[in-house]
Amino acid sequence: MRDKVLIGYGQGFWGDSILGPVRLVREGPLDYLALDYLAEVTMSIMQKLKGRNPQAGYATDFVKMLERTLPTIADKGIKVIANAGGVNPQACLEAVLALARKQGIKGLKVGIIEGDDILARIPELQAAGHAFTNMDDGRPLTDVQDRLLSANAYVGAFSVAECLDAGAQIVIGGRITDPALVGGPMIHEFGWGPADYDKLAASTMAGHIAECGAQCTGGNYTDWKSVPDFVHIGYPIIEATPGGAFVVTKHDGTGGLVNRNTVISQLLYEMGDPKRYLGPDCTADFTSAKIEEVGKDRVQLTGIKGGPPTDTYKVSLSYSNGYKATGQLTVSGPEALAKARLCADIVFGRLALDGVTFTESEKLVEFVGAGVCHPGILEAKDPPEVVLRIGVKCGDKNKVDRFGMEMVPLVTSGPPGVTGFAGGRPKATDIVGYWPALLDKKAVQTRVRVEES
Numbered sequence: 001m002r003d004k005v006l007i008g009y010g011q012g013f014w015g016d017s018i019l020g021p022v023r024l025v026r027e028g029p030l031d032y033l034a035l036d037y038l039a040e041v042t043m044s045i046m047q048k049l050k051g052r053n054p055q056a057g058y059a060t061d062f063v064k065m066l067e068r069t070l071p072t073i074a075d076k077g078i079k080v081i082a083n084a085g086g087v088n089p090q091a092c093l094e095a096v097l098a099l100a101r102k103q104g105i106k107g108l109k110v111g112i113i114e115g116d117d118i119l120a121r122i123p124e125l126q127a128a129g130h131a132f133t134n135m136d137d138g139r140p141l142t143d144v145q146d147r148l149l150s151a152n153a154y155v156g157a158f159s160v161a162e163c164l165d166a167g168a169q170i171v172i173g174g175r176i177t178d179p180a181l182v183g184g185p186m187i188h189e190f191g192w193g194p195a196d197y198d199k200l201a202a203s204t205m206a207g208h209i210a211e212c213g214a215q216c217t218g219g220n221y222t223d224w225k226s227v228p229d230f231v232h233i234g235y236p237i238i239e240a241t242p243g244g245a246f247v248v249t250k251h252d253g254t255g256g257l258v259n260r261n262t263v264i265s266q267l268l269y270e271m272g273d274p275k276r277y278l279g280p281d282c283t284a285d286f287t288s289a290k291i292e293e294v295g296k297d298r299v300q301l302t303g304i305k306g307g308p309p310t311d312t313y314k315v316s317l318s319y320s321n322g323y324k325a326t327g328q329l330t331v332s333g334p335e336a337l338a339k340a341r342l343c344a345d346i347v348f349g350r351l352a353l354d355g356v357t358f359t360e361s362e363k364l365v366e367f368v369g370a371g372v373c374h375p376g377i378l379e380a381k382d383p384p385e386v387v388l389r390i391g392v393k394c395g396d397k398n399k400v401d402r403f404g405m406e407m408v409p410l411v412t413s414g415p416p417g418v419t420g421f422a423g424g425r426p427k428a429t430d431i432v433g434y435w436p437a438l439l440d441k442k443a444v445q446t447r448v449r450v451e452e453s
Contacts, residue, residue: 006238008236011213012213014039020213032185036178036211040434058084079169097452109452110453111168113173115444152174155313160180160181179204180207182206197305202245202306204279204282205267219256222265249297271286283310284306312441313440313441316435318434320431321433322430324391328387329388330388339415343415346406366388368388407425
């Protein structure tokens with residue numbers, strides 16, 4: 001058993017900078033690279049893509065990142081944990097193996113975790129008594145069942161560890177929880193069991209701190225002026241130990257900042273009950289941690305306490321929930337705000353003349369530059385220009401598209417100073433609704449498989 005394992009977190013979301021993982025791999029020592037590509041809406045998009053193409057439905061950016069790093073990863077023996085499989089881990093595995101063979105890398109073991117995608121099993125599970133009641137408002141799933149797009153259980157770190165135990169150097173999963181991408185390597189390296197609640201809680205906290213990438217190393221930090229060299233900002237590294245204590249740090253010589261406040265700021269991110277942070281492997285008491293700076297860009301967490309997990313998995317379901325369109329114009333010159341308000345009135349007035357109306361809850365009108373982000377706190381009374389952002393949503397696609405036809409005419413048939421319209425007419429796009437639910441863990445069985453290049 002090693003006395004220390006370095007786990008880098010190089011991807012906070014699908015769309016994060018490719019330089020995060022590239023630089024983590026190249027610029028210093030690393031044992032594991034964790035990468036998070038999924039969010040609730042991402043799963044539904046991937047499910048649609050898979051419906052059109054059986055070989056789609058995974059995060060293609062993951063393969064693009066490996067194109068630049070796989071030789072170094074193979075040479076250094078770095079193990080990669082990613083939820084890039086989305087709703088099609090098998091296709092992602094095949095793409096990675098094809099890349100390895102193309103680059104002449106032989107013997108690379110790539111594993112996948114399956115079982116979290118339960119969309120096809122929904123009728124079967126309902127027949128067995130699983131209700132999938134909406135956790136937010138108590139609605140029955142039958143309200144939207146004919147419009148379901150995706151359904152995935154948030155599986156935990158033990159499935160990741162199982163795949164590593166089977167010899168995988170690259171682990172590809174679907175809807176693995178974000179902290180499990182860090183917890184899995186800890187379980188694998190240190191032999192922790194399901195009843196090691198304090199240690200599992202520590203891995204949950206470590207994963208939670210690192211899960212947004214550079215957001216714990218100075219990104220999005222309130223005291224941003226104290227953060228050096230944003231261009232070369234370092235992504236987080238968790239120095240994990242067998243007893244559960246860990247250090248949050250980054251590669252030497254990189255930009256950004258790791259101190260007690262940057263870590264605590266991220267620790268409070270998406271927080272419910274801090275004494276009972278729920279996960280599929282344990283509950284974690286975030287208030288139990290002792291957090292102290294132990295060196296430059298080094299913050300240590302010790303004393304973390306945990307308890308047993310719930311007997312359910314959280315399930316993220318998505319469904320088709322109508323259509324939306326949004327457009328924007330820049331309105332400049334004297335009385336810009338008043339002119340922007342008039343423009344919005346003109347758009348909806350002309351639509352009404354043509355028999356197209358929207359309720360107030362179906363409309364969006366914002367005046368960016370006048371204080372829309374902090375209403376009542378930071379408002380500008382007479383800004384020199386504002387961006388009029390205007391949109392609609394409803395179940396009628398034709399009505400939404402009709403709205404988009406009334407933005408451009410404002411340039412010549414509205415008040416003066418209207419400019420900045422270069423993106424074409426706003427078009428109706430799908431709205432994805434989110435449906436959170438719970439499912440008995442006994443109803444979900446994960447499976448791992450490892451193949452070699």
